[in-house]
Amino acid sequence: MFYPSDVQGPRPVSREPSDHATNQVVITTVPEAANRELPHALNVAAGATAATSFGDNRIDGVLYQLGLRARSFSRVFVPRTDATTLAAMPKDRATMAARMISADYQADEDESGFSRTFKIDFETDVNVAQVCQALSQSTAVSEVRPNYISxxxxxxxxxxxxxxxxxxxxxxxxxxxxxxxxxxxxxxxxxxxxxxxxxxxxxxxxxxxxxxxxxxxxxxxxxxxxxxxxxxxxxxxxxxxxxxxxxxxxxxxxxxxxxxxxxxxxxxxxxxxxxxxxxxxxxxxxxxxxxxxxxxxxxxxxxxxxxxxxxxxxxxxxxxxxxxxxxxxxxxxxxxxxxxxxxxxxxxxxxxxxxxxxxxxxxxxxxxxxxxxxxxxxxxxxxxxxxxxxxxxxxxxxxxxxxxxxxxxxxxxxxxxxxxxxxxxxxxxxxxxxxxxxxxxxxxxxxxxxxxxxxxxxxxxxxxxxxxxxxxxxxxx
Structure with a gap:
């Protein structure tokens, strides 16, 4: 494998490292709390403005009480486009970005929770376990977890x-x-x-x-x-x-x-x-x-x-x-x-x-x-x-x-x-x-x-x- 010169010889850490991102959590909301106005991460990459609040005080309020500031909220899953349409679509950035921004979730994507799953990026490292515990008590959240590494x-x-x-x-x-x-x-x-x-x-x-x-x-x-x-x-x-x-x-x-x-x-x-x-x-x-x-x-x-x-x-x-x-x-x-x-x-x-x-x-x-x-x-x-x-x-x-x-x-x-x-x-x-x-x-x-x-x-x-x-x-x- 290739070892870049700028990272050769780092000192190994002495404690067992984290198995998740240290400034992120993932939430799935209850159906009535889903925010369809928040962008996909793909929309943000294509030029959309990242959201810094969720828009529901049952979630934003928890983070405020913890003294945390979010860098961005974004939807994790992109709505489904059927395979035939996808295959026929030009792969240029503008066309793909338009497809992602305009696509709507289908019924099974709402039922499964894909349309209601969001990644929260914080401005600094946080106590992920504490954040998950606090958000799990919110009536707007059905599931919360760390963003695990594979x-x-x-x-x-x-x-x-x-x-x-x-x-x-x-x-x-x-x-x-x-x-x-x-x-x-x-x-x-x-x-x-x-x-x-x-x-x-x-x-x-x-x-x-x-x-x-x-x-x-x-x-x-x-x-x-x-x-x-x-x-x-x-x-x-x-x-x-x-x-x-x-x-x-x-x-x-x-x-x-x-x-x-x-x-x-x-x-x-x-x-x-x-x-x-x-x-x-x-x-x-x-x-x-x-x-x-x-x-x-x-x-x-x-x-x-x-x-x-x-x-x-x-x-x-x-x-x-x-x-x-x-x-x-x-x-x-x-x-x-x-x-x-x-x-x-x-x-x-x-x-x-x-x-x-x-x-x-x-x-x-x-x-x-x-x-x-x-x-x-x-x-x-x-x-x-x-x-x-x-x-x-x-x-x-x-x-x-x-x-x-x-x-x-x-x-x-x-x-x-x-x-x-x-x-x-x-x-x-x-x-x-x-x-x-x-x-x-x-x-x-x-x-x-x-x-x-x-x-x-x-x-x-x-x-x-x-x-x-x-x-x-x-x-x-």
Whole structure:
């Protein structure tokens, strides 16, 4: 990884760092307190004026009593625009800004609370727990929480020059005799962005968005680097992590160059929600993202018509993801998420969104088909599955190729498999439900350890041909 000269050698902090922004909270109001006049963060990035008060004394009054001044209030989620309209819309800034300013929330977005969720940025660091406790007593607020941090779940290894052992481990070649990917399939990579000019990816990319918009305080742990302010329409990848995941799931294949993705056909939607930081606690560069960027990024993927969403990221944010992941399930969108890299069991150490029952959790194995030493485990990840996650060769930023390892790398193998199953449905004119797809992937996985339901290996290693055969039988039945 690249270490900028201006941040080399910082002193690591001696105490456990915060897992949330230290000058922000997120609130969801009761329906009658929703303020439709407040701008989206995207509106602000496009030139709208930020609001410094909420407009309801039941909220503004609490902050006044605490002696706090807000830098801005903004709505977290952008109203839905249907996928057909979105695809046909020019991607210039003026047109997109007009769409965001004029769009109205739909009924299900009001019911789920998306239209009533706001981020409060304070002018200085605050006692987040105290603010949350005070706001939770307000009759205008139905939920309040910190703006939690999620981290990418990969670690760097070596430059790319080897072989893709992972495709052999999941028997991908036999699966490609059944399905290679339908042209209408859309897989969303919600991550650090994607190298938009990569030779192995550019022909498969559709126009995405950059949801990173951090204006606050990172406390003592992180130093922000690169592009971390103002949401825009350029989801290019400064880290390389999202590009690596995109290549595993769906790099251009059978084209005599580069690598082979699990799912050859279809398109990839780049959604940037993570940005680079220097981690003073671990003394290295990595990427992080906040709930208020990640969750609207997931919503954008859903609204854009994604069939599969890859989430190679995780944090300790618990039930915060439940509404947006439920929305994905309601719209029949598969969400595949990494279990995490702490070598921790769940319970009691969950990583979200993988621990949410609306997602399909993925752990990592090595080339000997043993659980990777870092891979999280535990029956609390619902029935989870395993995929290759050590020394995985794939695409990288600056048109490059590298080996990386982590449950981040295992996850897009499964996202690619889900894409192949969806492709069978698109080809037949019949679509399987998310629950049916998750069940097929779990039931056809090759058992490892002590067999199905093993604490360390879950349902086992995903098997591409077995899953596709089961899916085809289900569609034909």
């Amino acid at each position: 981290r990418i779940l990969a670690s760097p290894s070596d430059e790319f020059y080897g072989f893709q052992w992972g495709l052999q481990a999941i028997e991908a070649e036999m699966g490609w005799d059944i399905e290679t990917g339908h042209s209408d399939l859309l897989i969303a990579i919600v991550d650090s962005g994607i190298d938009l000019q990569h030779d192995d990816l550019k022909d498969k990319l559709v126009a995405g968005e950059d949801f990173v918009n951090f204006q606050g305080s990172l406390g003592q742990r992180y130093i922000p680097l690169g592009d971390y302010q103002d949401r825009d329409f350029d989801p290019d990848d400064e880290d390389g992590h999202g590009t690596h995941c995109a290549g595993i799931a769906g790099a251009s294949s059978n084209n005599t160059r580069g690598i082979t993705g699990v799912c050859w056909g279809g398109k990839i939607l780049p959604v940037r929600v993570m940005f680079r930081v220097w981690d003073r606690f671990e003394n290295r560069e990595t990427s992080i993202g906040f709930d208020t960027d990640i969750m609207p990024g997931i919503k954008f993927a859903i609204d854009s018509g994604a069939h599969v969403i890859n989430l190679s990221l995780g944090g300790s944010n618990g039930d915060a993801y439940r509404p947006i992941l439920q929305a994905a399930r309601d719209r029949n969108v598969c969400v595949v998420a990494a279990t995490g890299n702490e070598n921790a069991g769940f319970p009691p150490a969950p990583s979200y969104p993988a621990a949410d029952p609306n997602s399909l959790a993925v752990g990592a194995i090595n080339s000997a088909l043993n659980r990777a030493s870092f891979s999280n485990y535990g029956l609390g990840y619902a029935p989870f599955v395993m995929a290759p996650g050590v020394e995985i060769a794939s695409t990288y930023k600056d048109n490059g190729y590298v080996y990386l390892q982590g449950t981040s790398m295992a996850t897009p193998f499964v996202a690619g498999l889900a894409g192949l199953i969806v492709s069978l449905g698109l080809r037949s004119g019949k679509q399987l439900t998310v629950d049916e797809i998750y069940t097929i992937i779990r039931e056809t996985a090759t058992p490892l350890g002590l067999g199905k339901g093993d604490r360390f290996y879950g349902e086992g290693l995903v098997n591409v041909p077995a899953a596709l055969k089961a899916a085809q039988e289900k569609l034909d039945g």
